Amino acid sequence: MSRRLKLALQVATDAAGLPGKAQLKTWMDAALRPGVKTAEITVRIVDAEEGQQLNRDYRGKDYATNVLTFTFDDDMPAVEGLPLFGDLVLCAPVVEREAQEQGKTLLAHYCHMIVHGTLHLQGYDHIEDDEADEMEALETQIVTTLGYDDPYRTDTE
Template sequence: MNGTALVDVIIEAPEWEAVNLDVIAGRACSAVLAELGLDSERFEIAILACDDTRIAELNTDFRGKPHPTNVLSWPAEEIELPTGQSPELPHPDPDGPPVELGDIAIAYETCAREAENQGKPFSDHVSHLLVHATLHLLGFDHINDPDAAHMEAIETRILATMGIPDPY
């Protein structure tokens, strides 16, 4: 149960070429699954490493917000979330194929700008955003205060296991 999540990174923006995103993503996504007691090798996640222009298009198309954002996520399945609690987690068949959790898009310019403005190493900020997005794929959310507090506590705990300070 301590393998690496099956993460497929598609690099669309050339700025991401200089970043070891495969390693960062594998580590971040696996840390989420491990924290939740899930076998990392039984799940797949697709990540689009794009630029602000592309993520603004996606943000417009899917959220009606015509501007760039740092990260977006699309769970493979809709999951009901009891307020302030964890969603029911998936349990893949150990003999079946890995479960597709969903897709993540992450924008280079926004991530770089935020990391610089917050005085954080770029890789730590990207790791945090990928932890955050992976939790969304599993049904966690931050729509209301109890859900936000629950999700942030889990993120902070996961990041600590990765040696990354509390981003909040």
């Protein structure tokens, strides 16, 4: 498929083990649905302070979260054939802590968070149970295709 993905990467943390731009593009391209022909996405990796501030300012939740998704126009869902624009903000300390708690490698969890956020940019959500089931199944398929374990696997053999 010929698709154009323009990715801007901003790193606003001194955290170690961050994925590079080429790795991010691979993960995002895998998460873009077939109808998306072009996408312009900014990924910003932040520290806990900025992550908490953004989550508080935009979601009214006063804690840092793993990934925040900002679409270009909340009133305009992703439409097949139209360009996709948006931003993903990943909070490095939260992603690192979750990876340790879940027994995953750091890169596997970053992959999952990028796939998760990229799906959000395209209108997927997990508020309702049926939406969550669909989104989680898609995330699992994409992440495992990329060579990582099922991100929702609960055993840590």
